[in-house]
Each structure stands twice: as structure tokens, then as C-alpha cells.
Amino acid sequence: MEITFERFEPAQAQELVEFLSGDTWPFHGTAAVDPAQARQWIEEGRYDDEDHRSFWIRRGGERAGLVRLTDLRDPTPLFDLRIRSRHRGRGLGTAAVAWLTAYVFDGFPAVRRIEAATRQDNAAMRRALLRNGYVKEAHHRDAWPTPDGGVRDAVGYAILRRDWLAGTTTVPDWDDEPAAGAG
Template identity: 55%
Template sequence: MHIDFSRISAGDGEALADFLAGEEWPYHAGRQDRETVLRFAAEGRYDDGETRTFWVLANGERAGLVKLQDLADDTPMFDLRVRQAWRGRGLGAAAVAWLTGYLFTELPDVLRIEGTTRQDNHAMRAVFRKSGYAKEAHYREAWPAPDGTRHDAVGYAILRRDWLSGTVTPPGWDDEPKVPLT
């Protein structure tokens, strides 16, 4: 399978709306409203000074979408979506490897990259680990689902120095002061 990445263009509003509104995204906010996507695309919310969005092309087909956010900050974040028909084929890992290299190469002021997923999104959590990202946060009941249930959210990040050296530096989880409760 050949995987490539192509930055969206100003004329991609309809394609973005079809892509985002055309499927359920079980670990996102559900199906997106087509008119909202069209409005956001027309307003430039998918590609501006803070955001860049790329198609994930698998054998020439639009199989996924990578949205890079907070690009003026030294810690950007990303949103990754892979179409149902393409899940489980390695696109997520390829996309995270690509976006990590892209951000650290294209934006020299980026020190770290963050991503968050639902606790029960085991595939994405495996992609984070495989890609050299360290678990840094666990937010209890922080991710509301469309049906009203709340899920834990888990945050991962990679440091530029870890990416350069091919290592993973875990956070110091045992840093709580030993103070007696009163």
C-alpha cells in the first residue's frame, strides 16, 4: 500500500464535508454536521496560521485526515481520523510518524507534540506508544460521548529530543510530596 499526505486546498470544502459528515467517528463527537464543516472550511478553519490539514492518501484514495493545530505554539496538537474501511491497516501509525517528522522538521520552534484520545481507543493508544509518544496525563470522565456517557481521556506527547534520539522519556509519576492528610 502506498501512503501519501496532501495538504488540503481552498477548494476542498465539499470533500471535507463529505469526509467528516459521511461516517461515524466512534472516538470523536460522532458524525459531524455537513453545513458546519462547509462553514468552517469557508472561514479557513482547516488551513490558516494556526492550523494545517492534510489528506491521508492510501493508494490515491482519501482514507484519512490529519489536522495539525496550535502551530504558533511550541506544543502543537493534532486530530487524526481514518475511514472505517481503512482502519487496522497501519494508516494511523504511518500518519503519526509522518506528522511527527513534519512538525519537528518544518517548525523548528516546536519542542513537543501532544495528542489526546479516549481511554477505550486501544488502537490509537497503541499507535502513540509505537510512535514514541509517552503517556503524560489521565483525565477522569473528561470526554463526553454523544449518548451522554463520559469517558476518561488519556494524553500522550513526544519531545523533540526524544524524537531525535529515538528514545522515550517517561514522566516522573512518583513526584507527589509526602505530606500527611489532616
Template identity: 45%
Template sequence: MTITFRRMTPDDASAVTAFLTANRFPFHVNPAPCESSANKRVAEGHFWSKESQGYWVQHGGKDIGLAVLEDLEDDNPVFDLRLAESHRGRGLGVDVVRALCRLAFTELPQIVRFEGQTREDNIAMRKTFLRAGFVKEAHYRQAWPTADGTRLASVAYAILRSDWENNTVTPLEFDDLLLDA
């Protein structure tokens, strides 16, 4: 079945809060949003503003998660993806990320690259990025605060519009500058 997206509007406020509070997101900064923190994000316009737009992720006609495109006034937007707990581990991640690329590159003609980040220990998402054609571009050491107060690396992946259009992967030369001995 195909992954589709339904654009969120302020009419979705209570449904967004319900989704965020009904699921745990172990690899997000706030793994278990309470109702007040979810309502605050909704009220601040995180899901519909000039800078961000939320979408319900749909599979088989059912909402299975949400995705938010952020930094929309930039030509390098990023995304936040949250699947419902009941739909994780089913092999949908690659299809969802590829569908997000299609959405971003067709709806936002000005963008040149599309980025996502995850924690270093979110191996499933890191593999999803690679399988969807993204390239690892950064490994930010101790940049991701966790709920228990520790810090992990944040790993950034991106796909170029040209790679998406041509179904290619342009490798990144990461160690292009080395110090002489």
C-alpha cells in the same frame, strides 16, 4: 507503501465536508458530523488558518484520511487524526502517526513537543501512540464528553523533539511528589 500528506487549501472545502459526513468517528466528540456542522468547521477555518493546518493523509497515492495540526502558534502543537472507515484496522496507524511527527518536526522548527489526545476507551489509538514513541503524560478524568451525554477520561500523549530526533523515549516520572503519611 509510504504515508504522505497533501496540504489542504480552501479549494478542498467541499471534499473535507464530504469526507467528514461520509465516515463515522466513534471516538471523537461528534462521531457523525452532519453537513451543516462540517461546513461550519470548514467556514471557521479549522483546516487552514494561522492556528491550524489540515492535510490529506495519503497511502498508495490515495487519500485515506485527514490530519489537522492545531495550536500552530505555540511550540507544543496537537493533532487531530481521522482515517476513513475503510482504512481503519489495517495496521496503518503507527506509520501515519510517525509520518505526522516527521511532518511536524521538519515543517515546524520551533516546536519542542507534539501532542495528541484520545478517549480512554480508544485502546487502538492509545497503543498506536505508544508504538510510535509517544509517552502518556496525562489522564484527564471525565474530560471527554460523548454523544450520549456521558463523560470519559481524555488521555494525552506526547513525543519530544529530542526523542524523535534520537529515536528514544524519555520516561515520565509521574508520581514525583507524594504526600507524607
């Protein structure tokens, strides 16, 4: 089934409110979005302004998800990805990460790298990132609050423009710590 991406238009604000509040998002800071909160986010420009762009993910003509790009004026933008629960586990995340990576690197020449953060237990997102050449660069212990009042570790990934162009990955030098007792 064909997957397409359609730019969010401000005239679709009510549809976005319904999308955000009509499902649960277990790996986001707010798992259940209240419609009033969604409206506020839209009014604040989080989905469409100079620094943000959002795209509906369409599968079979249905809005199956949303990609939101942030910090587009920065050389290191980030993204948020939401897939409706009934469409999860079908490869949409991997396809969306591939699409957004090409979109950003092709359309924003000043971007050097794209970053992503997720909870450690979000295995599907982590696999989607790895399949698209993103490299784990950070592990933050007890950094992601959960809706039940707990915390989880957060992990950070990124892809470098040069790696994307070459089809390679460059892993961080994890052995660069100075000795604890050294002067």
C-alpha cells in the same frame, strides 16, 4: 500499498465536508458530523490558516483519512486524526502519526513537543502513539463526553523533540507527589 499525504487546499472545502459528514468518528467529540457543522468549521479556519494545516491521507489513490495539525504557532502543537471506517485497522494511524511527527519537527524548529489526546478506550490510537515514541503523560477521569451522553476517561500523550531526535523516550516522574499530611 503506498501511503501519501497531500495538503488540503481551501478549494477542496466541499470534498472535506463530504469526508467529515460521510462517515462516523466514534472517538471524536462529534461522532456524526452534520454538513452544516463541517462547513462552519472550514469557514472558521480550523483546517487551513496560520495556526492549522490539514493533509489528506491517500492510500491507493483514495482519500483514506485526514491529519489536522493545530496550534502550529505554539511550541506545543496538537493534532487530530481521522481514518475512514473502511480503512481502519490497517496501520494508517501509525503511519500518519510517524509522518506528522517528522513533518512538524522538521518544519517547525520552535516546536519542543507534540501533544495528543484521545479517549481511554481508543486502543488503536493509543497503540499508534506508543509505536511512534509518544509517552502517556496524563489521565483525566470522566473528561471526554460520548455521543450517548456518557463520559469516558481521556488520556494525554506527547513526544519531545529531543526524544524524537535521539530515538528514545523519557517517562514522567510519576512519584513526585508531596505527602498529603506534610506542612
